[in-house]
Amino acid sequence: MEKDELIIGIDLGTTNSLVGVVDSGFPILLADAEGRRLVPSVAHYPRDPEAKVLTGEAARRLQAIEPGRTIASVKRLMGRRVDELDEETRAAGTGYRILSGPGGWARIALEGGAEGGTLSPEAVSAEFLRHLKAVAEAALEAPVNRAVITVPAYFNDGQRNATKRAGELAGLTVERILNEPTAAALAHGLDKLGEKARVAVYDFGGGTFDLSILEMRDGVFQVIATDGDTRLGGDDIDAAVAAHLGEILALPDDLSPTQRATLLAAAREAKEALSAAERATVRLPFFDGATSHECELPREVFDKIARPIVEKTLVHCRRALTEQGMVDDPTLLDRVVLVGGSTRIPLVRRLVAEVFGQEPDTSRNPDEAVALGAAIQAGILCGRVRHVVLLDVTPLSLGIETFGGLMNIIIPRNTTIPAKAGELFTNAVANQRSILVRVLQGEREMARDNWELGRIAVDFAPGPKGGARVGVQFSIDENGILTVLARDTATGSDRVLEIRDAAVDVDDARVEAMISESVDHAFDDMHERLWTEARLKSEELLPAVERALAAAGDALDDSERAAIVGAAESVKTALAAEPRDARRLKSANQALDEATETLAAILVERAMEKALGI
Amino acid sequence: MDATENDVFDAFDALGLDRRLAVTADTVENAWHALSREAHPDAETGDAATAATLNRAKATLAGAGSRLRHWLELSGVEPPRHGAVDGDLMELFARVGGILAEADAVLKQRAEATTALSKALLAEPAFAAQKATQDLLGRLQRERLAIEARFSEFDADAAAGTFENALAAAGRLGFLEKWEAQCRGRIVSLISG
Numbered sequence: 001m002e003k004d005e006l007i008i009g010i011d012l013g014t015t016n017s018l019v020g021v022v023d024s025g026f027p028i029l030l031a032d033a034e035g036r037r038l039v040p041s042v043a044h045y046p047r048d049p050e051a052k053v054l055t056g057e058a059a060r061r062l063q064a065i066e067p068g069r070t071i072a073s074v075k076r077l078m079g080r081r082v083d084e085l086d087e088e089t090r091a092a093g094t095g096y097r098i099l100s101g102p103g104g105w106a107r108i109a110l111e112g113g114a115e116g117g118t119l120s121p122e123a124v125s126a127e128f129l130r131h132l133k134a135v136a137e138a139a140l141e142a143p144v145n146r147a148v149i150t151v152p153a154y155f156n157d158g159q160r161n162a163t164k165r166a167g168e169l170a171g172l173t174v175e176r177i178l179n180e181p182t183a184a185a186l187a188h189g190l191d192k193l194g195e196k197a198r199v200a201v202y203d204f205g206g207g208t209f210d211l212s213i214l215e216m217r218d219g220v221f222q223v224i225a226t227d228g229d230t231r232l233g234g235d236d237i238d239a240a241v242a243a244h245l246g247e248i249l250a251l252p253d254d255l256s257p258t259q260r261a262t263l264l265a266a267a268r269e270a271k272e273a274l275s276a277a278e279r280a281t282v283r284l285p286f287f288d289g290a291t292s293h294e295c296e297l298p299r300e301v302f303d304k305i306a307r308p309i310v311e312k313t314l315v316h317c318r319r320a321l322t323e324q325g326m327v328d329d330p331t332l333l334d335r336v337v338l339v340g341g342s343t344r345i346p347l348v349r350r351l352v353a354e355v356f357g358q359e360p361d362t363s364r365n366p367d368e369a370v371a372l373g374a375a376i377q378a379g380i381l382c383g384r385v386r387h388v389v390l391l392d393v394t395p396l397s398l399g400i401e402t403f404g405g406l407m408n409i410i411i412p413r414n415t416t417i418p419a420k421a422g423e424l425f426t427n428a429v430a431n432q433r434s435i436l437v438r439v440l441q442g443e444r445e446m447a448r449d450n451w452e453l454g455r456i457a458v459d460f461a462p463g464p465k466g467g468a469r470v471g472v473q474f475s476i477d478e479n480g481i482l483t484v485l486a487r488d489t490a491t492g493s494d495r496v497l498e499i500r501d502a503a504v505d506v507d508d509a510r511v512e513a514m515i516s517e518s519v520d521h522a523f524d525d526m527h528e529r530l531w532t533e534a535r536l537k538s539e540e541l542l543p544a545v546e547r548a549l550a551a552a553g554d555a556l557d558d559s560e561r562a563a564i565v566g567a568a569e570s571v572k573t574a575l576a577a578e579p580r581d582a583r584r585l586k587s588a589n590q591a592l593d594e595a596t597e598t599l600a601a602i603l604v605e606r607a608m609e610k611a612l613g614i
Numbered sequence: 615m616d617a618t619e620n621d622v623f624d625a626f627d628a629l630g631l632d633r634r635l636a637v638t639a640d641t642v643e644n645a646w647h648a649l650s651r652e653a654h655p656d657a658e659t660g661d662a663a664t665a666a667t668l669n670r671a672k673a674t675l676a677g678a679g680s681r682l683r684h685w686l687e688l689s690g691v692e693p694p695r696h697g698a699v700d701g702d703l704m705e706l707f708a709r710v711g712g713i714l715a716e717a718d719a720v721l722k723q724r725a726e727a728t729t730a731l732s733k734a735l736l737a738e739p740a741f742a743a744q745k746a747t748q749d750l751l752g753r754l755q756r757e758r759l760a761i762e763a764r765f766s767e768f769d770a771d772a773a774a775g776t777f778e779n780a781l782a783a784a785g786r787l788g789f790l791e792k793w794e795a796q797c798r799g800r801i802v803s804l805i806s807g
Contacts, residue, residue: 220651315806322802380656389654416669418655418662477662478655537728544732551735593729600734607734611741 007146007175007382008136009374011183012125012163014075014207014233015341017041018371019132021140022379027187027372030139032056038367039135043127044070045110045119055131067261068095068111073235076207077106077121078166079159084451086231095257111257122166129170147172148378150370152208153179154228154395156441157453157482164481175381177479180205181212182223182392183373184339188364189216190376193388197334198224202317202352202360203370205340207233209313211320213333222391225414227320232313234271234342237306241267241297244305245282247587249293259287271306274299275344303347310348317355330357337361339369391416394476401438401447410474413443420475427460427468434459437472439484439499454499456484472497530582537589538571545592548599555602567595625671625684635685635780636766639676646672678762679787686784691777694785703789706757710793713750717743717800744804751797758790 009027011018016038020029029037036057044059044066046052054062063070077085082100099118101107107118129149136144149172151163160177167174181201188199196217203210210228214221242263245251255263266282273280274297284293321327336356342348343366352360379385398411400423410421425435434457442450460468471487473494484497545568549561556564571592574585626633629645646668651657653664675681683693720736720743727733761783768780 217647218651220647222647318805319802322805323798327805389651389657391650391654412673415673416650418666419669419673420666421670475666478665540727540732541729544727544729544735548731548735593731596731600730603731603734604737607737607741610738611745 005146005382006140006142006144007148007378008133008144009148009150009178009183009371009376009378010129010132011150011180011371011374012075012128012166013041013370014073014205014235015041016206016367017128017132018368019136020371020375020378021136022375022384025385027190027375027379029368029371029375030136032135033138039128039131040072041075041125041128042070042072043074043124047112053127055127064258064261064265066095067257071096071108071110071119071124073207074108074121074124076231076235077108078125079156079162080106080121082106095261122162122169125163125166126169129167129172133170133172145171145173146175146378146382148176148178148374148381149174150178150180150183150374152203152205152228152230153181153210153212153223153226154208154230155480156230156396156451157480158451159230160479160481164479176377177481178374178377178390179210179212179223179226179392179395179480180208180370180373181210181226181339182214182221182390183371183377184337184369185212185214185216185221185373186376186388186390187369187372188335188337188361189221190388192216193219198332200317200320200333200336200356201339202313202336202343203228203339204313204342204348205233206342207231207235209233209316211313211316213320213324213326219387220389220391222416223393225320225324226393226395227316228395229312229316232309234268234340236309237271237342237345238264238268240305240309241271241302244301245270245295245297248295249284251287251293253583262287270297271302271345274302275346299346306345306347310345310351313348314351314355317352321355333358335361337364337369339366341367392478392480393417394419394480396441396451397443398474398476398482399440399442399447399450401440405447407440407442407445407447407450411476415476417476417480418478420473422471422473425458425470425472426466427463428465430465430467431462432460432468439474439482453482456497456499458486458497461488527582530586531580534582534585534589535575538575538585541589541592542568542571545596548596548603552599552602555606556599560598564592564595564599567592623667623670624688625674625681626688628667628671629675631675633685633688635682635769635772637675637681642672642675677791678758678765679784679791682765682768682780682784682787686777686780689772689777691781694781694788703786706753706793707789709750710754710796713743713746714796714800717747717804721800721803740804744801747797747800747804751794751801754790754794754797758787758794761787761790 006021009020018029018037018039020027031037039056040060042055042059042063044054044062046054047069059070063072077098081104082098083104085098085106095111097109099107099109101118107120108124109118133144147167149163149167151160163177164174181203184201184203185199199214199216201212201214208228208230209232210226212226213224215224245263245267262284266284270280270282279296279298282295282297287293318327326332333356336352336358338349338352338360349360349362376385377390380388393414394411394417395413397409397413399407399409402408410423411419436455436457438447438455439453440447440450441453444450458470458472460470473485473487475483475485477483484499485494486497487494545564549564571588574581574588577584629642629649631637631641631645650665650668652659653668654660655662655665674684686693720739724733724736724740727736764783768783771777771779
């Protein structure tokens with residue numbers, strides 16, 4: 001690698017992206033001509049095919065105006081097959097459509113069509129990267145061709161490869177795919193190189209969550225463990241708040257894409273306001289052209305809406321702490337660092353402090369640490385930063401499917417990278433030509449429950465049963481990306497095995513045909529689906545209420561008991577009512593859920609006391 | 615695991631350590647740490663192949679079971695593929711099976727519960743399963759540590775050309791570590807609710 005040639009560091013975020021570089025030994029972030037460092041990860045594709053694609057702030061302003069041609073949160077689609085996407089992401093709800101392209105990979109169809117059909121998520125990400133490259137070139141007054149790009153630590157092989165492709169599409173040589181929490185740790189630790197410390201990085205961004213535990217000493221940043229969820233972020237909180245606003249303002253279910261985008265933007269604004277204020281006012285002027293809406297959102301209510309989503313991050317924290325044997329001793333961690341815009345939410349800070357048994361470090365800007373870290377890693381690679389080395393791990397176990405559909409782990413998760421491991425394959429019958437091996441990532445016992453990277457074909461030389469042997473080496477490089485080599489034991493020569501897509505390729509004509517089918521059907525049976533969901537919940541809730549009331553005995557006072565019984569009756573009435581009203585049943589369920597809150601708390605408390613032998 | 619290079623790989627040698635079974639986890643970690651900072655591909659003197667070999671050596675020596683198996687292999691002794699479950703392990707085996715099944719039953723019920731109230735109704739059995747699993751894990755760890763405490767004895771045996779005790783221990787460690795991992799997995803799932 002050429003030293004001293006400039007490398008930039010890029011934080012390619014779900015919501016915002018940033019670019020930085022090391023200058024005279026210090027990482028700095030680069031700003032555009034208007035002085036802005038944060039570039040919204042939004043791209044707008046004008047209807048005029050001659051017009052330039054807009055990115056950043058200019059595109060963000062068009063989000064609610066032309067939602068069908070303005071793409072946000074595309075990171076959620078990177079390296080994903082459509083059948084893995086959750087309902088929320090798939091529906092996108094904002095006008096453009098997400099379709100299954102060749103191999104089942106997600107593609108985007110703009111409203112009114114796009115030049116050349118559909119867009120890949122990589123192509124959209126490449127637009128942001130071009131924007132950042134231009135910002136860097138203007139600020140540095142020099143051409144830029146090489147970059148370090150960050151990804152969530154929990155990104156799998158496919159998502160990492162997609163990010164790398166995006167960089168290449170933007171004309172950048174991607175020198176390293178770097179894990180976001182690791183980058184943040186670099187930024188936080190660069191000025192404390194002499195110190196020996198154990199640090200947890202809690203990285204809660206717009207669309208992804210990561211938790212990493214690192215040890216730093218003598219300039220070595222060693223990741224010990226990492227955990228996370230690549231589909232959990234501030235976006236989910238916005239959607240939950242929007243759903244709540246829709247309910248209290250009695251907005252119709254079938255909002256237009258523009259209305260949905262407006263509502264989501266209002267939800268996000270309220271969320272951001274509530275990080276500082278105790279209450280926020282939500283205003284939706286001329287929402288359907290005529291009516292305006294306004295309501296108050298107290299922080300207390302917001303916390304209640306956001307809590308189930310934040311709780312999901314805590315599950316990962318507890319899991320990592322338990323696995324590292326740190327769960328009962330918070331002093332084993334010297335610091336807990338908060339990264340990502342969602343860590344501005346006071347509820348997040350409070351719950352993180354509870355889980356880790358210490359106040360988190362909020363001394364740095366949570367939006368900037370990852371980009372600064374990317375800049376530092378870029379500095380390490382081009383020789384501008386010395387005596388610092390990152391030892392990262394692979395977040396997911398790598399394995400192959402064995403007989404009986406089980407996952408056989410070849411490289412366990414949390415193994416330091418680069419890593420390699422070999423596996424010997426022999427022919428099962430005489431003169432077998434080859435076998436097809438499924439390569440998987442994940443932690444589940446059954447192969448089918450894990451993520452399939454693809455298949456490799458291992459070819460045998462002719463020979464008697466068990467006589468042909470091929471050694472296959474699996475290597476995960478320092479980017480967390482897999483390569484598979486087959487070694488011919490006779491000649492000793494190595495050959496790279498291509499990891500082929502699992503799904504059969506679908507030609508473009510079929511893709512275009514699917515465009516018209518996929519979304520149109522989705523909403524036909526919306527009411528039916530809502531009803532079934534609500535009914536299942538009622539059927540679970542009603543017997544649980546009976547059992548819980550019996551178990552609680554006199555721990556409940558009469559009025560509480562009466563409220564619960566009344567709410568249960570409403571659910572029963574709504575269940576029996578004709579015609580079926582899904583919304584009514586849903587809100588009756590919700591009321592019963594709320595009425596039984598104290599009851600649930602009493603039961604948990606009792607169980608805890610019993611477990612502790614009080 | 616690495617069948618392609620099995621004949622040459624010596625994890626002790628890779629980390630510059632004497633081939634002693636009774637090496638502490640800290641010694642392994644420190645040796646790996648010191649060598650890795652020079653060998654990582656980002657370091658001026660580093661390259662990916664060396665770094666991967668160091669990482670593999672650390673992974674091999676970090677756990678008592680895999681260290682013992684590797685040490686036996688290097689000594690030219692084939693470690694037991696499937697250790698036999700001897701008398702007192704049998705009793706433990708039965709307990710492990712029962713407690714894990716109990717934990718799985720609770721986890722399954724909880725996975726099916728979608729409301730706070732039905733989850734709350736499961737809090738008591740969940741705490742009970744967690745405590746039972748934790749107690750079992752403690753016992754398994756004590757058994758494993760008792761075997762590890764005999765590692766210097768095995769080193770001495772090896773010097774005299776005897777591997778009988780080490781071979782028996784390798785079989786037992788295999789089971790104990792597998793059960794420990796299963797217990798830890800269940801505890802993590804139970805806590806995660």
